[in-house]
Amino acid sequence: MTDRIYTSISEWLGPIRGRIMIGFVLIVGMYFVLSFGEQAWRAQELESDVAERKAEITELRQKRDSLEQQIQAYDSDQYETYVAQIARRDLNLAFPGETVMLVRWNEAPTPAVENEPEPEADGPPPNWQRWMDILARRS
Structure with missing residues (x-):
């Protein structure tokens, strides 16, 4: 009976066995x-x-290289001298043991403006003023 079942299964799978193998190969290939x-x-x-x-x-x-260049530029004695000068001059700072003295400079007196004498009316009035007088009388 098992032979007959086996034979019937192989007979049943015989025509589609190739298709099953192709399907299996396609599935594995897709994977x-x-x-x-x-x-x-x-x-x-x-x-x-x-x-x-x-x-x-x-x-x-x-960025690191740029910062290293800045460190080298600011690490010099010239820069420290410059910073000390600015701190003393503009910020009124001093090193320990130094005394800061603030000097108030008096402003220079402003020169007095002499009053200029007004020009005297020696001659006749200018033409434009004469025209204005004439036009003002007619209105």
Whole structure:
């Protein structure tokens, strides 16, 4: 009886056995294609993240170099002397043990303006004034 069942199953599967194998191969192939596509997509995301990080590193290095140059510029004796002069002159600061003296400068007196004498009316009035007088009388 088992032989007969086996024979009937093999007879029944015989015509579709090739189709089942093709379907199985297609399913396995689709699985590999999808998993490879997902891995390729993930690899592309990681590469873009790496590129962004490299750009950030480059920017931070440039900023660091700029700050190091500023440190070198401000670490000199000339800069310290300049800062001390500005602090003393503009901010009235002093080193410990020094005394700050504030000097109030008197403003220079403003020169008195001499009154200029008004010109005397020696001659006849100007023409424009004569015209104004004539026009004012007619109105």
